[in-house]
Amino acid sequence: MTDSKYFTTTKKGEIFELKAELNSDKKEKKKEAVKKVIASMTVGKDVSALFPDVVNCMQTDNLELKKLVYLYLMNYAKSQPDMAIMAVNTFVKDCEDPNPLIRALAVRTMGCIRVDKITEYLCEPLRKCLKDEDPYVRKTAAVCVAKLHDINAQLVEDQGFLDTLKDLISDSNPMVVANAVAALSEIAESHPNSNLLDLNPQTINKLLTALNECTEWGQIFILDCLANYTPRDDRESQSICERVTPRLSHANSAVVLSAVKVLMKFMEMLPKDLDYYGTLLKKLAPPLVTLLSAEPELQYVALRNINLIVQRRPEILKHEMKVFFVKYNDPIYVKLEKLDIMIRLASQANIAQVLAELKEYATEVDVDFVRKAVRAIGRCAIKVEQSAERCVSTLLDLIQTKVNYVVQEAIVVIKDIFRKYPNKYESVIATLCENLDSLDEPEARAAMIWIVGEYAERIDNADELLESFLEGFHDESTQVQLQLLTAIVKLFLKKPTETQELVQQVLSLATQDSDNPDLRDRGYIYWRLLSTDPVAAKEVVLAEKPLISEETDLIEPTLLEELICHIGTLASVYHKPPSAFVEGSRGVQHKRLPGSAGSGESVESPDTGSAAGVSEAPPAVIPSQGDLLEDLLNLDLTPPTTTGPPPPASSGMQMGAMDLLGGGLDSLLGGDLGGGPAMGTGFGAPPAAMPASFNVPVSGGLDDLFDLGGGVGMPMGVFNPPKTVWLPAMKAKGLEISGTFVRRAGVIQMEMTLTNKAMSVMTDFAIQFNRNSFGLAPAGPLQVLTPLSPNQSIEAALPLSTVGPVMKMEPLNNLQVAVKNNIDVFYFSCQYPISMLFAEDGKMERQVFLATWKDIPNDNESQFQIKDCHLNSDAASNKLQGSNIFTIAKRTVEGQDMLYQSMKLTNGIWVLAELRVQAGNPNYTISLKCRAPEVSQCVFQNYEMVLKN
């Protein structure tokens, strides 16, 4: 006699039979029939046609029958709303039943009937139940409010149920408190800005009291709610931590993880020198380790969270490496997560053990796992410098196994090792080349091609190797094609004599035969570069690459902070903020860790930038492996930008463009090559398809480049003063800064060379200006992302805005600068040419000019002599226009050229000038008229500087 008999009816008139049984007079038969209905319902059969018959069975004293009917009602009320109203009276009656079990059951079921028409009838019984004398009924009613809110939020608010719910937080019964918190949290999720859970020290205290006494599930709700509270000071924070720590010993892993979340968050507020801080750190390790001995599903969630925790506070688990060693029968998703954490915990102290394990894993059966293990060996080499040699030899051992995917994976990571430690391990290239033929995955092929191109001068048959790849060029993936293009151009620049044909071949393949815009564009860029200025091409393509940093996949710090606040939730499993994936994302609030109190860290000054400012600049987050291969120009020239949009004219692109222009046409090949002219035409005449591609806006940078190349756009010969030393190393503990100012496309930039002449590494650069005459201020943080090692120089371009605070300086164009690094703060002052401030729209209408000239009183006019200038008036006019000094009219009177010029400062001041040039006389006379005569001196100096250079 088991329930399976209910599943067996397969006769045709099943529903009809059931209907008859439901209406039977015999109680027993009725109950059997309801059971059959329920059984059909559970397997997804549609038995909604029996609705009225089942509801008729509701008025019974038999508790089981009642429950069964309730079950049915909950499932089908939605599809039969009119019928469901029939059930209302029974609910109202049941809510008054003397038996609290029935009252609770009724209020529970009521909320599950998701029919709008019914809900209004249910408000009164619910109100009564919320104030019921029996806590069992109250706690059930609390949940019912959340259910009702889901169906009809407005109704719940109008009826004042939310206030009643808030009152329940102070209930004497811990279970009621827990359920009220749970219900409020759920409701709050759909009202992110409402102050439903108004947490203050009193409510916190009540929650902490209830925490000790309620069920495990209640504890989870309360802990999650506590985590949203921000304590007033470190003492409150500590006292909450003390009361939460016992939860770390709970048998329910969800309670443990929620407690970990509260502690991780509140710990931020504790001063690090406090004894309790250390104690807390020690207490966190054992429960996390224990989670790893649970079932694999729990382990997985725990590992994802531990991954976050070790990034935030590596000290907690630094001695627990061994628990992350992989057992061969762990499910794959656990294995992969464990590997990730092993690498994060790898340090000089444990690297030998870790490597031995990784080598063991690399011989396992599971391909995904083996690949990741090989990759992990590479990451260890990059992370722990002392181990690099051992890692490389381990990788070579693995390559010897000739297992195809192991070899490919090893080559990909060796490429990264080369980039981290240049000129150290290149001796292994020969071994790598032996395996060239076995590579069939794009990533491995691309890596190998990169290596061949990068070290072309050391590989005798580099051209043959690359040529062999070129044969099937169109069948390769984009990644490989791009890499091949770059590698061959590199090869050409290194060994120009032997490889012209090859490079021409690849350029035409890339530009003419390919449909891929990226490939085509890159091809054209190389083509242009090589044809216009091979020297510049060499500088660009073979530029020194920044070293890659150890942490290739660190989570960005602000995101990490947010995720730490979401420990234990789905967000922590996906490592994404909830706003990125929660359904509908009803304006989920971004949580942040509370600031630390009383710790000695410097406070960001508001000027230096946004929250993720410069002084806490993250270790350069380099793009992931794939990107590394794919971008060439970006990678080689521009520093990765982490905050804000890059300045409109990114320095890398711009520099390339300028060089293209300035460098003229002297060819790298010069006379060395017999075939010079032929080559020249080969490069000089791009295919006919090319102009068409100009119209396709690829990116600002590219357009600029092409525009310039075509000789349109910016005028020739913009004068920029050379860099001068602003801050000598003597005065700045080894930091030397030289720099200059340039104005490009309307953007003022301060270009600096920072040189480290000290013995130690410099990091954390930031810059700030004193108030100055024209309100110059940095428009973004100083982009010095990689640490500056001794004897290294780095170029930094700082875009400036003119909206900063203003104070008149003496001289007018004086600028006082403060630069900070990890060592100290240094001050210097420099003078900028006032032409930096001349706007592009400074050309006045002739009529306006005349009127203005007359309008400005003669007192404001000042005259200067410019001596020893040998330009004629047209040349001078051209030159000045480069600095945004516009010639409006020219008059020749008695052999003397009179140039009338205008310029506009960024703060709106117009300056009018009359420049007199007499043929044969090297001395010019200039008259300046301006409403603010103070600037005249500066403007004059600028004329002198521009004209004489």
Next chain:
Amino acid sequence: MIHSLFLINASGDIFLEKHWKSVVSRSVCDYFFEAQERATEPENVPPVIPTPHHYLISVLRHRIYFVAVIQSEVPPLFVIEFLHRVVDTFQDYFGVCTEAAIKDNVVVVYELLEEMLDNGFPLATESNILKELIKPPTILRTMVNTITGSTNVGEQLPTGQLSVVPWRRTGVKYTNNEAYFDVVEEIDAIIDKSGSTITAEIQGVIDACVKLTGMPDLTLSFMNPRLLDDVSFHPCVRFKRWEAERILSFIPPDGNFRLLSYHVSSQNLVAIPVYIKHNITFREGSSQGRFDLTLGPKQTMGKAVESVLVSSQLPRGVLNANLNPSQGTYTFDPVTKMLSWDVGKINPQKLPSLKGTMSLQAGASKPDENPTINIQLKIQQMAISGLKVNRLDMYGEKYKPFKGIKYMTKAGKFQVRT
């Protein structure tokens, strides 16, 4: 909170669904089936699967997938723990948790699920409370019910649900009052080729079977409580007392429960009870491989090592194994390549061994991977960490109960690399 639950069997049929909020179409499980197809082994299905509108969180127990559907941001561990609780409850009620048992008791299953969760919030998950609400089916009761027409559903309000000790029902009565505790320790270890321990740790639990009348208050003290620095307690244990005096003080639930679980970490020295000498080799160009295993006791404090079972996943290239055990029996499954050797008890005077040859596919190259050897064993009357109970006292009741403590050591994930 938890929206719906689907139970899916090994062949991919949904054989039960339960919705606590609005009905979620069972087509949502298609995403689960996709993931299942991608996974090579049944246990490799990822526990959290995103779909466009829902998240599927699943556990695999007794070859049944329990798939919970959630819609909003919910702690996944909360869901997984709850699913475990469902499995435990089914096992508790029906003795086994199989598809057949669940189908046989579908009405009870439905009633249980309804009691365990309300609108996605856990309601009654303690087996004591559930048993008061819904009586577990027994043959006798089923018969009585059919004859008298009475039901499984309790008529009383479950009293425990509101008391300060929700885990214990009131009015418990026994004629024989007894309290038994089992200290069970499992060793998880990885031993490398040369026989040295890479990592070893002990997972211990104290399971109790307490059948005591009334409201007894127990204390349990240890000879060496220092060993227990990483513990998880049943909610009945008074944490303050443990912090202060290192004594377990608690009002026990009625019946079987896990009092405490603990973890002796790899930083303490863990005794390894057996050693294994192995020589598994393949020669290049030969279609034969040698297999040679010998087991011996190591640190067992003089206790016998019993129920030893050695298993190993041999490389895919192995066609068959022709072995000769000095004791016990061995089997080799040529399909899964799983070798298992049921050794039984280890006699220190005559060490058990398994020797012979393996045949490989002709012409195939030598396998790359080295098989890992898995060992299961039992040692009675000993907890390998050295944990010992000092005394057990009862307060609050007058009678004198029977008390008993049993120790046992088992191998958990005990793996030897070759």
